[in-house]
Amino acid sequence: MHQEAEAIAGAEARSPATYDLVIRRAHVFDGHQALTGLYDIAVDGKEIASVSPEPLGGRQEIDVAGAWVMPGLIDTHVHFYDVRAVSDPESMRAFEENELPGRLGLFLDHGVTTIKSVGDPTGGILAARAGITEGTLRGPRLLATGCGITGRDGHPAATVFGDNPWARERFTGEVDSVQEIRDLVHHLADRKVDAIKLLSEGACAHSGEPTYLWQNPAFPDGVELERLPLELLRAGIETGHERGLRVTVHTTQQAAAREAIEAGADGLEHGVTVEPLTDQSLIDLMLEHGITYTPTLWIDDAHPDARGNLEKVSRAGVHIALGSDTFSGRGLFGANTLEEAELMVAAGMTPTQVLAAGTSGASRQCARPDLGTVAQGKRADLLVLNADPTTGIKNLRDLSMVILNGELAVDKR
Structure with missing residues (x-):
């Protein structure tokens, strides 16, 4: 629940305010877990300025009406x-x-x-x-x-x-x-x-x-x-x-x-x-040693032990990177990355993992703590998905928008 508390605190620190961009009324996977309820996500420049359960105002607003937002x-x-x-x-x-x-x-x-x-x-x-x-x-x-x-x-x-x-x-x-x-x-x-x-x-x-x-x-x-x-x-x-x-x-x-x-x-x-x-x-x-294990199933799935080995290290709590x-x-390119995610689920990891x-x-x-989470102060690299990726990893393919460095890079609406 700490992410939700941080999100609310961030909103209180800047509200009321007008941001460069506000993505309104979104379900959020924040990089660690799915947050409860709907949120407005505000972007200023290249950074996320607020993740708020309360409505925010922006010079540009995109109402996603309950779609899902997650980090790129x-x-x-x-x-x-x-x-x-x-x-x-x-x-x-x-x-x-x-x-x-x-x-x-x-x-x-x-x-x-x-x-x-x-x-x-x-x-x-x-x-x-x-x-x-x-x-x-x-x-x-x-x-x-x-x-x-x-x-x-x-x-x-x-x-x-x-x-x-x-x-x-x-x-x-x-x-x-x-x-x-x-x-x-x-x-x-x-x-x-x-x-x-x-x-x-x-x-x-x-x-x-x-x-x-x-x-x-x-x-x-x-x-x-x-x-x-x-x-x-x-x-x-x-x-x-x-x-x-x-x-x-x-x-x-x-x-x-x-x-x-x-x-x-x-x-x-x-x-x-x-x-x-x-x-x-x-x-x-x-x-x-805090090792990060990168399984690369997209190339290594032909080996009969690759999936089982990933399941073992994941279940043990080893850090995993896609x-x-x-x-x-x-x-x-790109589609292979989505296939990798699907293979990792097939190996026994949950969609959220x-x-x-x-x-x-x-x-x-990558030693880039500014990336990979939807939180105040992080880089505004965001995906808008039409369906919940935490319940089905294939929902990563149901992509609506891509925001990179705070700017709309792909719009499939």
Whole structure:
């Protein structure tokens, strides 16, 4: 009930007043829970100014007549550039001019107001972030790690980009010494990335043989990989923290997840997907360290244990963030994020838990406390839905309006 008390206090502090925008008579999911009753939500500039059970006045008013308002969705794990199409400067330029703007817009059209890129070419993705910030590109708020950091001949350098050396140099950062990983993290931090992503291993089961073999239907013979050595993993995390950045680590097996947590990681990208999560002490370690677990079922649901592992960590109280691992060439940007939410419910989470994972939980993963909640002082990224998403996750698809930074970005009325 504390959110409702804060909402009322916020209204009393500013009432009577005229705001830039008031969304009138809405049911509210505030990023944590559904509030009781109907509320007016006032926006001034880019921020939420009040969430009030009493009527408010605005220079612009939208009466939604009992529709649902919630924070904009945050997808914390996206690969934006088309890894198959970009292989030289000309194809990179063609993608950025012809494909990038429309694909950014798709996220907004599906109610995704923030995305986090976790392994795109550093220069390109930071230029896209600048274009959105400056208003020359229409799209969601874009957070970026720049290239993903992996061991020399690690994943995805030797796998996804094994036959694309030009892209390999730009999408991945391969390191084989403590000094190299420290230097690369400092370089990314100097370029003002929003976080750091390290890749500990590939996306396959490995039972401890001398050779780490990455196996995927696209590579029937397998690709021999090098895992990121422990001393490099520790150095990358330490350096990221020295620069004030959260560091998340790509893992798929229990041993790698434990190693990442013990090395100081803030979150697990994918978590445990390729084997059943049988180690309760690993779940306890996640809780002890406040780890955020990003299940990426959209890409990992083919693994028979991925759903059950998510249910286990969610039931235990581990922090969950929505992240789809969406990439060009399969499905549709934005729509993939909604499919991820539906898969998380299918795995045993409640709609309310999944909505929190895609809003307040995702904001925690991104270290952006200004996002992900409907409350006074938070960023005015809001969705208006025609049906209650807390009773059916598919109601996320019944979208009426998207408000980004206090401005109407999508209107489907």
